[in-house]
Amino acid sequence: MWCSGIFRSLIISVTVFQFVSSNSTFESKAKCCKTNEWIVSENQKLFCNKSQQNRLLLSDSQKHNSTECVEAYNSKVYLFGNQENSFVLKEVFPAVSKCCPPNFYYNHVHHSCAFMPNKTKTLNESFIKIGLSHCNVISDFQFDSTHDFKIANGVLFLPNVTQNFPEYDFCVDDNVDGRFAVRVCRDIGVCENIKCVRKCCPDGQSFVNGSHCLDTFQHGLRFENFSDFMEDFSDDFAIIHGYPATNRVHMVPKPPQFPKGQKSHNNPYCIEHATKNNSTYGHLYFGLIVASSPPMPTKYLLNRAAMILSGIFLVLTMIFYVGTKEIRKVFGKALVSLCLSLLALYIMLVYYTFTSDLHHKKNIVKCKVIGFLIIYLGFCCFVWLQIISYDIYWTFGSIKNVSSNDERKRKAFKRFIFYSLYGWGLPMAITAFSIFFHYFNVLPAPIEIKMGRRRCAIERSDGNYAEILFRTIPLTAILMVNIVLYVQTVKYCLKVKNEIKNMNENALNIKKKKKFFARRERFQLVVKLSLTMGMLYVFEVASSFVDFSANTITSTIEIIWDFINCLQGLFIFLIFVCKKKNILTCKKSATFEKIRKISLSSTRTTIASSGTTKSNINSKIKMETEQHKEENP
Template identity: 25%
Template sequence: MKLIKMWLLILLCVDMSATVWINSDSDDSDYFRKCCGKNEILKKVTEYNLTMLEYYECVEVSYANEKYNVSISPLIITKGVEVQNGVPSDCENFKAITINNAETDIYSSDNICYDRLDIEILNGSFVKNIPKTIGLSCNKSEGANITRSSLKINQLRKCCPRGQQFDTEYHVCRESYENYEDGWLKDLNISENYIYEVEYGLRCKLDEYALELTETLFTMTVNNSSLLVVNKSDKEERTFLPGEWCMDRLYNGNGLVAQTCTQDCKGFGAFGLRKCCPQGHHFKVLRCGSFISECVPDRDDSTLFNISTYTDPLRSNYHDLFDVMGIRVGLTCPAGRFGLDTSIPQDQHRLTPDAHLESGWILTNTYCLEMFDRRDCPSHDITITAVLCFQPAPEQSQRKDYRISSVVITISSVCLGLTLIVYCALPELRNLNGRNLICHVSMMLLAFSCLARVQHSAVENYHLCTFLGYGIYFGFVAAFAWLNVMCFDIWWTFGSVRTVKPLRKSASERRRFIWYSLYAWGITVLLTLTMFLLDRYPVSIYLDANIGSGACWFGAVQNTETDWPHYIFFVVPMGIVTCTNFILWLLTARYCAKVKSEVHRLQAGSVGERVKKRFRIDRAKYILTGKLWVVMGAGWVSELLSTIVSDPQWLWNIVDLINQLQGVFIFLILVVKPKLYYVIRKRLGLEKPDAHKNATSSSGRTSSTFLSRTISSDERANLRISRPQSIK
């Protein structure tokens, strides 16, 4: 019996010794082995030559800052923790273990050390790496004393980088030269023994607000890696896990501030709003006179996020409304976004007590506020305004395949090209009216060619997009101008009463074509140049067309208040031209009826037959001009109506298809005619010689537009002089 008790005692002693040696939890045996000493950081070097060489070393903080310009994030260890320094010695191969969270076991041993890895060199090149805490172990001796420690490496996140503190007035980190450990860290008031790895900054999710909680309203306690927040007014408790919170000292103030990520602003009584750019950034205007900008870092205090113009009007009636602020970064707009110009009365806006944005035409919570730096522009100022989302297109429009439009417009462009080739190749067509048509068709071809490219797919290159936009504008304006010339010319032919000098017809037509060219090209260049200059050097949002900015046409959404340049530079001028053409067409119809009655009274004879033939030709020109006016005028009318009424969508799809087929209609009007078919066959040598006679005999019955040499200038003058007074 005594022998059995003795063996049990021996086994108990051995078991207790093993427990102390291998897995002791006694505080007396707890110590933390840190790889590098004070003012040193851990560096990893890896080289791949014939064999891989990998080693770790400790370097001075000052040397690391000077050579690698890295942000040092050391482990924070309280004075109550026993610390030993040193990398395991006489070890050729290390095993590195990343310490991910406080659940990772820590061991006390001479063969294991822990530290922050801030520098990593691979084949002589610095590797940008987020600092991490690692454990280096060396199992050179199987009998080494390895003890599991009761210590844990917890996570602590500082809101601002080293040397900065958080400013709750401007919601940003600002420079402060207060000592790192003697500042915010002492205010945490943690009495227990602890080891913390420190991270910087807070990254909330896209749908979360970063609340700013101060010690005046909340009690905040750090519990390992979590933050316990207690509302002093209602004693409600909230716990935030690692990665959901950060803490820092108040800028130019006493106490701490915590930022916490949450979607529940109302639960904390917070006033939540959006900031367009990330913290510490603002908008830099890329083009003066517009809100086209990019986010850039703050360089001085003048661009701080100052929202006092929005908050001050509310503070007088709601004193505690902004005690807790929640800032959410970014604004996602599928259809694009635009800034409100406070110099325009309808863009005046304000914040409501429930954090909505209100103006005379909208009430929304889908907005963001930001500072716009315009110091490089003539205004030379920095302003803050709201940015809103364009309303997304209707569901039907979103499903519209613009590639089909591109194909239809390309077909129209081919027809316009064929029309242009025919009129340029046949001398019989190059009279005054033919030259007018050539100019008109060539400009339609320019506009439709650029439009086909824009409709095919998105144009990524800004300069190409701008060029195509101005090509579309110049082509359509010039086409309208030349149509106006043709309407005026036919009115001049029928309705003018003037003394005609006995000049050669070719010289008279050449002079008229020069005057027509000066008018058509002059007004087109004037409008395009004016719009270009106001686009590049804007003086008002009403005159800033934004060609190429977000769209290759006018950079605004149709049917909105931002579409004024589209009306001013295109809809209204083309409307004036279209109405003028219609008036000229009606006047010409009136004169045509009068001339027709007088022509029928002429007796048969050489002059009478020529006058009748001349009348038929001019009437054909009048009818052709009317057809072109209908084709072009229908496009303008639909353009105007679409700015007023946008439904039903299927109707506008049909109207768009008709407009896209304008080139086909022009080809049918100008080219697909029997007389022109004969001339083309004759030019190609496909017509028999005796066909000319038949064609000539039937020419009086055709509606061709190019037989303007039938009557001489002298005979036309005599005809006009001999007209009865009632026709004048």
């Protein structure tokens, strides 16, 4: 793993080289340890230890029996005294890094090393320290000549750059285009001024057989496959190397957008070349799986709290309708069905916000199941709202034949069965179409349904209109029908209201008036509910076309709007339960229940007392009869 990169950077190659233009000369020193070994310390003793990734290269002509030698130790190259296989640290060895191994030249386009053994060398190689594997952030500079920059006493000076770079914080090499490449270690603060892209492994390394970073040198960063990720990858940018050792990575098929004006990326990610079992996968985009969950954005914390609160009020609404026997009415059953679908939707959404790794590869099936369930339950909410709207329209507008109570109950039950088939079946059919087209992948790219790559929902991207086709348009059709029903109901209300004004005050007409006003009140409640849920629809449509996270103002609007939409359960409770009539009904129900219990208890006591008295009388009569028989045998 790259986390041992700090130590692997000790395995730095050495063979210190000189620039032709530099006045510095270094005496050739032997490498202290054998190939693939470097010096480590244990119990205050220095000795050679094996390394799988040795960046300390040495000419075969140099011997290991010298009294002085050089070796990598504690991220730098040191001069050691060598006495009877015992090493004594003397001083830091003044080594300047070469960016690539011998016979390799730097490719500034791909930020990698290219093998070119026949190319004329500009740099004299005697000792070289290869690469900058210890650097977290690296910037590249290109120069036409070695005279365009200066190295003095191991320190690099660059034109138009105020910062100077010590000998272990830069490397120099020939570029494949004939110029000179200079790479320098930078502080993370450089990303405030230029674009920064994250590479998974340290400099010169890539993924081999999993997320194991090993020296390869020839795989840097290639952005040809990430044109959607970076709008202009020819811009100057710095490379952030590595990811925290406490994190793991998973492959993401399509990275999120990295706009040209954006200097760093908000999502945890890195890009790396990967090979496994001699198969080359090329450069892939990886998301970071954070071991300890990162702080959740305020938006999701607020929405989660609002949905939990809504769920509680939805349960209270259903309890009220069951407890007051309102559920016996078709309207009550339909409203409870709406509450059930909305409650199930909130449960799915809350679970989704509590589970941060659902879109990762190992959870892809669960992610898609939850995603399609959320789509299904969302449709259920709006279809049941349509059913309630239709039921109000039907109640107002249909001609009722006089029938017995049993006949009315039977018809109401049939009507609710039809409503249930429509309310649960239509959303299932729409969702089934989406599932079919998602898994069989027969649609063209502009309307292809993508889910589970970045989120557990139909994913939005430029040029893809799947969400509009499979969600926005069906919701629009449902709500358009609702609007037609509302208009027709309002027309009928106005018509009946005018007729009521001309009615005589007899018992039948008074009963009709009461029914009308009760139905009109229910209609007003449904309109309020529709307006409330319509806000959710409007936001869904708007978010399909507008990126609300683009700036601070729209982002704030999105947070407020989302929070209000997540309070649908509270609004339903306030609209349908918190009415003066319902409060009186609850009080009456409680009072009647108390009176009934007292009456029942009193009745039982009276019956028990009466039974005891009767038993005593019968016993007395029986005794007198037996006594009379004994006296008159």
